[in-house]
Amino acid sequence: MHAMTPYQQLETxxxxxxxxxxALAVLGWDHSAMMPSGGAGARAEQVSTLEVMAHEILxxxxxxxxxxxxxxxxxxxxxxRANLKEMRRDWLHATAVPARLVEALTKASLDCExxxxxxxxxxxxxxxxxxxxxxxxxxxxxxxxxxxxxxxxLYDALLDAYEPDGSAAEIDRQFAALSAFLPGTIGAAIERxxxxxxxxxxxxxxxxxxxxxxxxxxxxxxxxDFDHGRLDVxxxxxxxxxxxxxxxxxxxxxxxxxxxxxxxxxxxxHALYERGLPADWRRQPVGRARGMSLHESQSLxxxxxxxxxxxxxxxxxxxxxxxxxxxxxxxxxDNLYRLNTRVERSLIRVDADxxxxxxxxxxxxxxxxxxxxxxxxxxxxxxxxxxxxxxLVGIVPPDDRDGCLQDIHWYxxxxxxxxxxxxxxxTAAQLFQAATAADxxxxxxxxxxxxxxxxxxxxRNIHNRASSVSASELLTxxxxxxxxxxxxxxxxxxxxxxx
Amino acid sequence: MHAMTPYQQLETxxxxxxxxxxALAVLGWDHSAMMPSGGAGARAEQVSTLEVMAHEILxxxxxxxxxxxxxxxxxxxxxxRANLKEMRRDWLHATAVPARLVEALTKASLDCExxxxxxxxxxxxxxxxxxxxxxxxxxxxxxxxxxxxxxxxLYDALLDAYEPDGSAAEIDRQFAALSAFLPGTIGAAIERxxxxxxxxxxxxxxxxxxxxxxxxxxxxxxxxDFDHGRLDVxxxxxxxxxxxxxxxxxxxxxxxxxxxxxxxxxxxxHALYERGLPADWRRQPVGRARGMSLHESQSLxxxxxxxxxxxxxxxxxxxxxxxxxxxxxxxxxDNLYRLNTRVERSLIRVDADxxxxxxxxxxxxxxxxxxxxxxxxxxxxxxxxxxxxxxLVGIVPPDDRDGCLQDIHWYxxxxxxxxxxxxxxxTAAQLFQAATAADxxxxxxxxxxxxxxxxxxxxRNIHNRASSVSASELLTxxxxxxxxxxxxxxxxxxxxxxx
Numbered sequence: 002m003h004a005m006t007p008y009q010q011l012e013t014x015x016x017x018x019x020x021x022x023x024a025l026a027v028l029g030w031d032h033s034a035m036m037p038s039g040g041a042g043a044r045a046e047q048v049s050t051l052e053v054m055a056h057e058i059l060x061x062x063x064x065x066x067x068x069x070x071x072x073x074x075x076x077x078x079x080x081x082r083a084n085l086k087e088m089r090r091d092w093l094h095a096t097a098v099p100a101r102l103v104e105a106l107t108k109a110s111l112d113c114e115x116x117x118x119x120x121x122x123x124x125x126x127x128x129x130x131x132x133x134x135x136x137x138x139x140x141x142x143x144x145x146x147x148x149x150x151x152x153x154x155l156y157d158a159l160l161d162a163y164e165p166d167g168s169a170a171e172i173d174r175q176f177a178a179l180s181a182f183l184p185g186t187i188g189a190a191i192e193r194x195x196x197x198x199x200x201x202x203x204x205x206x207x208x209x210x211x212x213x214x215x216x217x218x219x220x221x222x223x224x225x226d227f228d229h230g231r232l233d234v235x236x237x238x239x240x241x242x243x244x245x246x247x248x249x250x251x252x253x254x255x256x257x258x259x260x261x262x263x264x265x266x267x268x269x270x271h272a273l274y275e276r277g278l279p280a281d282w283r284r285q286p287v288g289r290a291r292g293m294s295l296h297e298s299q300s301l302x303x304x305x306x307x308x309x310x311x312x313x314x315x316x317x318x319x320x321x322x323x324x325x326x327x328x329x330x331x332x333x334x335d336n337l338y339r340l341n342t343r344v345e346r347s348l349i350r351v352d353a354d355x356x357x358x359x360x361x362x363x364x365x366x367x368x369x370x371x372x373x374x375x376x377x378x379x380x381x382x383x384x385x386x387x388x389x390x391x392x393l394v395g396i397v398p399p400d401d402r403d404g405c406l407q408d409i410h411w412y413x414x415x416x417x418x419x420x421x422x423x424x425x426x427x428t429a430a431q432l433f434q435a436a437t438a439a440d441x442x443x444x445x446x447x448x449x450x451x452x453x454x455x456x457x458x459x460x461r462n463i464h465n466r467a468s469s470v471s472a473s474e475l476l477t478x479x480x481x482x483x484x485x486x487x488x489x490x491x492x493x494x495x496x497x498x499x500x
Numbered sequence: 501m502h503a504m505t506p507y508q509q510l511e512t513x514x515x516x517x518x519x520x521x522x523a524l525a526v527l528g529w530d531h532s533a534m535m536p537s538g539g540a541g542a543r544a545e546q547v548s549t550l551e552v553m554a555h556e557i558l559x560x561x562x563x564x565x566x567x568x569x570x571x572x573x574x575x576x577x578x579x580x581r582a583n584l585k586e587m588r589r590d591w592l593h594a595t596a597v598p599a600r601l602v603e604a605l606t607k608a609s610l611d612c613e614x615x616x617x618x619x620x621x622x623x624x625x626x627x628x629x630x631x632x633x634x635x636x637x638x639x640x641x642x643x644x645x646x647x648x649x650x651x652x653x654l655y656d657a658l659l660d661a662y663e664p665d666g667s668a669a670e671i672d673r674q675f676a677a678l679s680a681f682l683p684g685t686i687g688a689a690i691e692r693x694x695x696x697x698x699x700x701x702x703x704x705x706x707x708x709x710x711x712x713x714x715x716x717x718x719x720x721x722x723x724x725d726f727d728h729g730r731l732d733v734x735x736x737x738x739x740x741x742x743x744x745x746x747x748x749x750x751x752x753x754x755x756x757x758x759x760x761x762x763x764x765x766x767x768x769x770h771a772l773y774e775r776g777l778p779a780d781w782r783r784q785p786v787g788r789a790r791g792m793s794l795h796e797s798q799s800l801x802x803x804x805x806x807x808x809x810x811x812x813x814x815x816x817x818x819x820x821x822x823x824x825x826x827x828x829x830x831x832x833x834d835n836l837y838r839l840n841t842r843v844e845r846s847l848i849r850v851d852a853d854x855x856x857x858x859x860x861x862x863x864x865x866x867x868x869x870x871x872x873x874x875x876x877x878x879x880x881x882x883x884x885x886x887x888x889x890x891x892l893v894g895i896v897p898p899d900d901r902d903g904c905l906q907d908i909h910w911y912x913x914x915x916x917x918x919x920x921x922x923x924x925x926x927t928a929a930q931l932f933q934a935a936t937a938a939d940x941x942x943x944x945x946x947x948x949x950x951x952x953x954x955x956x957x958x959x960r961n962i963h964n965r966a967s968s969v970s971a972s973e974l975l976t977x978x979x980x981x982x983x984x985x986x987x988x989x990x991x992x993x994x995x996x997x998x999x
Binding site: 226283 | 516519520522523526527530534535536537538539541542543545546549550553725726727728729730741742743744745782783
C-alpha cells in the first residue's frame with residue numbers, strides 16, 4: 002500500500018465531512034417533512050453533534066500544513082486544484098468560528114424554527130422576538146468572527162458562505178441598475194394588464210391527490226428521476242436530500258392548484274441541478290453546486306423562464322383540464338398564460354410575480370444588512386418592514402403574519418442569503434436567452450413537454466461543471482459575458498410590455 | 501468551570517456516540533420507509549461513515565485508563581455504576597473488531613439488503629448467494645474476533661451483542677424444555693380445533709386507508725404518543741427511530757386486515773418500551789432497552805398476550821365491524837378470537853401462530869449456528885432449511901422465496917439474533933401472568949380498550965429501569981423468578997387446550 006499524498010489525505014478528510022453533510026441533509030429533510038413535534042429536542046442534539054463533528058474535521062491541527070503541501074503538488078489536475086481551493090474556502094469559514102458558536106447557533110435556530118411554526122399563524126412577533134434575538138446575536142457574532150478572518154465587511158462575510166466572492170458593493174451595483182428600470186416596468190405592466198379583460202380563475206376545489214399527480218407528471222417531463230428522489234409535503238417548500246436522492250417538498254391548498262404546481266416546478270429546477278452534479282466528485286467541495294445565486298437561477302429558469310412561457314402552458318393546459326375535470330375558457334392555454342404572468346403589488350414574497358419579486362428582496366436585503374450592522378433593532382423590525390413595503394412595493398401588510406413573520410430564513414439563521422434570489426432571477430434570464438439562442442429546438446420542445454434539449458444544455462454548461470470554476474466564469478463561458486441586468490430587463494419587457 | 505471527573509468525561513464521550521446512534525436510527529428508518537432505490541449507494545456511505553465515527557469513540561486510546569479511574573470513583577450512584585458497566589461492555593465488543601471490518605460489514609449488509617429486495621420475489625437464492633457469502637464471511641470474522649476478546653464460543657460472542665450475557669448453553673436448555681412439550685401441545689391444539697366448526701374469514705377487500713385508521717386507533721388505545729412517533733409502511737415491519745421519536749412500520753394487504761393490525765400492535769409493544777425508557781439517561785448506554793429478548797417480550801406481550809385475548813377482541817370487534825362496514829357472524833368477537841388464535845403448521849415465520857413460532861426459531865437457531873461454526877455451507881442452506889422444516893414444523897416450502905429467502909435478518913448481517921424471539925415469547929408470558937396477578941384491573945381494562953393499568957405496570961417494572969440491572973434481575977424482580985418455560989406452557993394450555 003502506498004502512502005497517501007497530502008492532496009489524497011485532504012480528499013479523505015473532506016469525503017468524511019461531505020458524508021456527514023449528506024447525513025445532515027437527510028435529517029434536515031426529515032425534520033421538515035416527517036418528524037413529529039416531540040422529536041425536536043432529540044433532533045437538535047443529533048444535528049448539532051453532527052455539525053460539530055463536521056466542523057472538527059476542518060479545525061484539525063494538521064490541515065494548514067496539508068494545504069501548503071498539497072498546493073505544492075505539481076501533478077494535480079484542474080479539478081483537483083479547484084477542489085483544493087474550495088477546501089481552503091471552507092477551512093477559512095470554519096476556523097473563523099469557534100465550535101461552541103456553531104453548536105449554539107444550530108441549537109438556537111432549531112429552537113427558533115419550532116417556535117416560528119407556532120408564531121407565524123398566531124401573528125406573534127413579540128412572542129418569538131427573544132428567540133430571534135438569540136439567533137441574531139449569534140449570527141452577528143459569527144459575522145464578526147468571519148469578517149476579521151476574511152478581511153471583509155460584516156455583511157460580505159456572511160454572504161460569502163452562500164455566494165462565494167459575492168459582495169454588498171456588487172449587489173448595490175446590480176440592485177441600483179434594477180431600481181433604474183423596475184418601477185417603470187412594473188407600472189407599465191400593471192397599466193397594460195388593466196387595459197385587457199381580466200383572466201378567469203379556474204374554479205376549485207382541486208383535490209390534493211390530483212395536484213400531486215400533476216406535480217409528478219410535470220416533474221417527470223422536466224427530467225426528474227424518481228429512482229433518485231421524492232416529492233413530499235412541508236410547511237415551507239424546499240429542495241433537500243443529496244444528489245443521489247434529491248427530495249423536494251411543496252404545500253397544497255385546495256382552492257388554488259397553481260401555487261403548488263409552480264412551487265414543484267421551481268424546486269424541480271433545484272433538484273435537477275443537484276442531480277446533475279458530477280458523480281465523480283460526490284461529497285468533495287468541488288463537486289457541490291456553485292453558490293446560491295446559480296442554484297436559484299436553475300429553479301427560476303425552470304419556473305419563470307420555461308414553465309410560465311406560452312409554449313409550456315400550451316403543453317400543460319390540456320393535462321390540467323383533464324386532471325381536474327375542468328371546463329370552459331378558464332382552462333385555455335392563453336388564459337392560463339395570462340394568469341401565470343400576472344403582475345401585482347402583493348404582500349408575500351413567495352407568491353410574488355417575477356416583476357415585483359426583486360422589490361421584496363431589496364427590502365429584505367436592506368433590513369438584514371441594517372440588523373447585522375446594528376443600524377436597526379429587532380423591536381423596530383415590524384415598523385421598518387411596513388415602511389419598506391410602502392416605499393418599495395407600494396402596499397403595507399395588515400399584520401406581521403404577512404409581514405416580517407412570513408419568511409423562515411432569519412428564524413433559522415439564514416442571514417445574507419436573500420439577495421441570491423434576485424441575482425438568481427437575473428442569471429436565469431441570461432442563461433435561458435443564451436440556451437434558446439444556442440439550441441433552436443429548446444423553445445419548441447417546451448410546447449411538447451420535451452425538456453431534454455434544455456436540460457442537456459444546462460447539464461453541459463452548468464450542472465456538470467459544479468464548482469470547478471467561479472460562478473462568474475461559468476456564466477461568462479455559457480453566455481459570453483458576466484452578470485448584468487440586460488437579459489432580465491429584456492425578458493420582462495418581452496413578456497409584459499409586448500404582443 | 502470545574503474539570504470533569506473521569507466518569508463525566510466518559511458520559512460526554514458516550515453521549516456523542518449515543519447521538520450518532522440516534523442519527524443512524526433515523527437514517528435506517530428512512531432507508532426502509534422512504535428512500536428511493538437509487539439512494540442506496542450514497543446511504544451506504546453515510547451509514548458506514550457514521551458507524552465508523554461511533555466506533556472510533558470507543559476505540560480512543562484514553563478509554564481504558566478512564567474506565568479504571570471512573571471505576572475508582574466512590575461517589576457514583578447505582579445508575580452511574582451500571583452505566584459504567586454497560587460502557588465497558590460496548591467497549592469490549594467494539595475493540596474486539598477492527599474499524600475496517602465494521603465498515604466492510606455495514607457496506608456488505610446494505611448491498612445485500614438491496615439485492616434481497618429483488619431476490620426474494622424472484623425466488624433467486626443462487627443469485628444472492630455470493631452477496632450473502634460475503635456477509636457471512638464478515639460475520640464469521642467478527643464472531644472470531646469477539647470470541648477471542650470475550651473468551652466465549654463463536655455463537656455466544658455474536659449473541660452477546662443482542663442478548664447481554666446470553667449463551668447457547670442456556671438457549672439449548674430452554675429450547676430442550678420447550679421441545680419436551682411443544683409438539684404435543686401443537687398436535688393437541690390442532691386436533692381440538694378440528695373438532696369445532698372452522699371460524700369464518702371476514703370478507704374483503706379491506707381498503708388500506710381503513711386498515712391504517714384501525715391501526716392508529718389501536719395504537720392510541722395502547723398508549724402510543726403521536727407527538728413522539730409515526731406509523732409508516734415498509735417491506736419488513738419494524739420499530740425504529742429514537743425514544744423521543746419512535747417510528748413503527750407495517751405492510752398492508754387488501755385481502756387481510758388482521759396481519760397488518762397484529763403487526764401494528766406488535767410494533768407498538770416495541771415502541772412503548774422505547775418511549776418508556778428514562779429521559780434522564782437518554783443517549784447513555786444504561787438508558788437503553790435491556791436486550792433483545794426483553795424487547796421482544798414487550799411486543800409479544802402486547803400482541804400475543806393482551807391483544808389476542810378474548811377481552812381485547814371484545815373491545816376490537818365492534819370497531820373493526822364499523823370501520824370496515826362488516827356484517828354477519830364473521831365479525832363476532834368469538835369468531836375473531838378463534839381466527840386470531842388459530843394453530844397451523846405454516847411456512848412463514850412472521851405469519852406463524854404463537855404455538856408453532858418457536859419451531860421456526862429453533863430451525864433458524866440451528867442453521868445459523870451451523871453456518872457460523874462452519875458445519876454447514878451456504879450452498880446447502882436451501883436443502884437444510886427444507887429438511888429442518890419437515891422435522892420441526894411438519895411441512896416443506898415449495899421454493900426458497902417461502903424458505904430460506906423469507907427473513908431479512910441474515911441478509912443484513914443479523915446473526916445470533918433469532919433465539920431472542922422465542923426467549924421473548926416466554927418472557928412475555930411470564931410478565932403478563934405476573935402483571936395480571938399483581939393488578940386485577942389489567943384484564944378487565946383490555947375489554948374496554950384501557951391499557952393504562954398494564955402500561956403502568958410495565959413502565960414501573962421494565963421500561964423505566966432500562967439497563968440499570970440485568971435482564972434476569974429485571975425478570976426476577978418483576979415476576980419472582982428467573983426465566984423458565986412454565987408460564988409459556990401454562991399460557992398455551994389455557995388458550996389452546998381449555999374452555
